[in-house]
Amino acid sequence: MILFENVSKKYRGTQKPALDGIDLKVDRGEFVFIVGASGSGKSSCLRLILREDLQTSGKIHVLGQDLSKISSRKVPYFRRNLGTVFQDFRLLQNKTVYDNVAFTLQVIGKSRGFIQEAVPDTLEMVGLANKAKRFPHELSGGEQQRVAIARAIVNKPAILMADEPTGNLDPATSLGIMQLLRAINASGTTVVMATHEATFVDIMQQRVVELSQGIIVRDEVGGGYGETASIPVSDLSAQGMQVLRTTEAVVRAALAPEEAAMLATIGATQAPNDPDQDPTPASSATDAQATAGEAADAAETSSAAVAEAAADAEAAAEHAEQAENIETTEAAAQAAAQAAGEPAVPQAPATAAEMFQPAAEPVRREASVYAEPAPFGEADEEIDDDFTDTRDAGPQAKRIPSFLDPGRPMDAVRMSETGNLAEHLGLLRKNDDETDVGPVR
Numbered sequence: 215m216i217l218f219e220n221v222s223k224k225y226r227g228t229q230k231p232a233l234d235g236i237d238l239k240v241d242r243g244e245f246v247f248i249v250g251a252s253g254s255g256k257s258s259c260l261r262l263i264l265r266e267d268l269q270t271s272g273k274i275h276v277l278g279q280d281l282s283k284i285s286s287r288k289v290p291y292f293r294r295n296l297g298t299v300f301q302d303f304r305l306l307q308n309k310t311v312y313d314n315v316a317f318t319l320q321v322i323g324k325s326r327g328f329i330q331e332a333v334p335d336t337l338e339m340v341g342l343a344n345k346a347k348r349f350p351h352e353l354s355g356g357e358q359q360r361v362a363i364a365r366a367i368v369n370k371p372a373i374l375m376a377d378e379p380t381g382n383l384d385p386a387t388s389l390g391i392m393q394l395l396r397a398i399n400a401s402g403t404t405v406v407m408a409t410h411e412a413t414f415v416d417i418m419q420q421r422v423v424e425l426s427q428g429i430i431v432r433d434e435v436g437g438g439y440g441e442t443a444s445i446p447v448s449d450l451s452a453q454g455m456q457v458l459r460t461t462e463a464v465v466r467a468a469l470a471p472e473e474a475a476m477l478a479t480i481g482a483t484q485a486p487n488d489p490d491q492d493p494t495p496a497s498s499a500t501d502a503q504a505t506a507g508e509a510a511d512a513a514e515t516s517s518a519a520v521a522e523a524a525a526d527a528e529a530a531a532e533h534a535e536q537a538e539n540i541e542t543t544e545a546a547a548q549a550a551a552q553a554a555g556e557p558a559v560p561q562a563p564a565t566a567a568e569m570f571q572p573a574a575e576p577v578r579r580e581a582s583v584y585a586e587p588a589p590f591g592e593a594d595e596e597i598d599d600d601f602t603d604t605r606d607a608g609p610q611a612k613r614i615p616s617f618l619d620p621g622r623p624m625d626a627v628r629m630s631e632t633g634n635l636a637e638h639l640g641l642l643r644k645n646d647d648e649t650d651v652g653p654v655r
């Protein structure tokens with residue numbers, strides 16, 4: 215689906231290439247994080263995939279097309295198959311939420327009937343059905359990013375590219391955005407996301423491609439953010455470590471209600487401990503009711519874990535004033551407050567059960583049904599790409615995210631207390647002089 219062969223990119227007037235001999239293959243349905251310190255080449259990589267720029271050498275194929283052979287005239291057609299989301303949302307300020315999303319379809323000449331159906335469906339999916347008439351300045355940052363995501367997916371792209379989509383958002387809001395991206399991926403869309411958000415990368419356990427000075431230094435399935443892309447561990451005080459751990463504990467705990475709902479849904483439809491099976495909706499009204507009831511029960515149970523994590527985070531936040539080089543204190547406290555007093559994910563589109571139902575059948579039928587994109591040029595004969603296949607057979611489409619795996623223990627707070635999280639994050643390593651100065655988590 216995306217293939218880089220020995221790709222280099224050198225900008226005019228620069229000494230070193232931004233990308234230096236990159237080989238990368240992304241298959242249909244994958245969720246890939248691209249991580250790395252600032253300036254490592256993440257955005258350059260995304261820009262090449264989008265054909266916003268051309269490589270200096272090497273070959274790039276996306277959706278079966280050799281990008282260097284697509285004429286400028288055909289580039290807009292090519293891009294119809296790619297959705298893009300950026301850190302700064304890039305919404306049209308003088309248009310309503312509805313019109314921002316509809317505009318994408320109007321530009322490419324979709325019929326009014328199609329637009330009238332697709333836009334509400336997509337807004338429903340991102341949880342903004344009731345904000346269709348609002349203008350961007352009337353929305354929170356998280357809501358604006360949801361509009362941007364709706365705009366990116368309304369034309370059912372094969373690939374969703376996200377460049378630091380949570381960069382301007384607080385942890386709790388970011389969590390909702392990540393859940394949304396995960397649901398979109400679960401419906402079959404390939405997601406490629408450049409990010410500095412170590413916590414989410416660690417938790418989601420998807421494929422991680424790490425860049426350092428334009429070179430891929432790691433390509434790992436189910437990886438974490440990695441130390442070289444993170445803060446220098448040696449700089450962390452004990453209190454700082456505690457905050458770091460607690461932040462992840464809070465995020466995990468905040469996920470718990472949804473996990474519980476997911477598990478209840480899965481439990482109603484498939485054998486436990488079988489993460490390879492796709493969750494499918496309940497087969498009858500009775501089943502659906504039972505599932506909803508179980509989800510509610512499970513969510514209630516898990517709220518205790520949320521409260522516990524919140525208390526833990528508040529305690530950590532008190533200590534964190536002394537922690538140098540750590541700016542996550544406020545974020546941890548915010549997440550704690552969210553977890554303690556409000557629904558765990560205030561920006562989430564709906565209840566946990568509703569959130570995950572679209573990832574199964576309804577999404578494929580409605581806003582996330584990814585029809586075959588219209589052809590935009592001659593097919594590349596060299597590459598036997600799966601561009602025209604149906605979308606729901608991707609590897610991730612059949613996979614439950616690993617942290618929702620019923621077989622995986624999920625006592626995040628306990629993990630935090632016992633130091634297992636630190637181990638998971640690689641924070642127990644001593645004398646690590648390989649770390650790069652990256653973003654503060």
Ligand SMILES: Nc1ncnc2c1ncn2[C@@H]1O[C@H](COP(=O)(O)OP(=O)(O)OP(=O)(O)O)[C@@H](O)[C@H]1O
Nearest residue numbers: 225226228232250251252253254255256257258259
């Ligand atoms: N248009 C440009 N002209 C010249 N140099 C550029 C240009 N764009 C990027 N670079 C350089 O290429 C290198 C990689 O930049 P890139 O934006 O891809 O990194 P990044 O990993 O996305 O960084 P960040 O996380 O800060 O966004 C950097 O050294 C940057 O200065």
